[in-house]
Amino acid sequence: MSAAIQFEALAEDALLLRFGDRIDTELNARVQAATACLRQRLPQLECVPAYASVLLRFDPQHWPGGDPHRQVQAAACAALEKSDPVIAAPRELVIPVCYGGEYGPDLAEVAALCRLDAEIVIARHTAAHYRVAMLGFAPGFPYLLGLDPQLAVPRRADPRQGVPAGSVAIGGSQTGIYPDALPGGWQLIGRTPLRLFDIAANTPSLLASGDRVRFQAIDEVRFRDLAATRPA
Secondary structure, rough: OOOHHHEEEEEOOEEHHHHHHHOHHHHHHHHHHHHHHHHHHHHOEEEEEEEEEEEEEOOOOOOOOHHHHHHHHHHHHHHHOOOOOOOOOOOOEEEEEEEEOOOOOOHHHHHHHHOOOOOOHHHHHHHEEEEEEEOOHHHHHHHHHHHHHHHHHHOOOOOOEEEEEEEEEEOOEEEEOOOOOEEOOOOOEEOOOOEEOOOOOOOEEEOOOOOOEEEEEEHHEEEHHHHHHEEE
């Protein structure tokens, strides 16, 4: 596996492992597998996966007696070249979403761009099985791979200054969920009552890289019920 990886020093305590340079399901699967392997075999490293790379953060003092970048690279290569470790199956989560209306103000526009009825857009969006490719942009924001190609639409020409927390959106060939009230230019098709990021929680982010996700359509009454029972 390591023969196809490029290593790049980013800082005195950071090394980047590049697997490629594109958004691709198979490429990201390699990233996820490598991340799981390195976390299991080199727990002294902090591994942060992205679409096609893994950032390794380390304490240079843990690698005395030479260039720590070379030592970390050698250790990572050795870990990845061993037989595959036993890795737990990814988590699978169902995210409830109220589509359209005030919760998804761009649903009609997305449907028009896709030349589909809004109900078909919802059906296709909920039928797909997604993988959390990475977290980025804002704490807890999941970039999800697996969007039906027919639902790929351009980002908005006029980004919003404020997008409500929990908004489920499409941007290009990706779908994602805004974890907090943020500016953004993706097309908003629905909203989940779940909290994606809570800084006070033991595990602040609801989702993690590598998780599997499905969306479940709910009505406004169910949305309000779930929102009312959500921890403060």
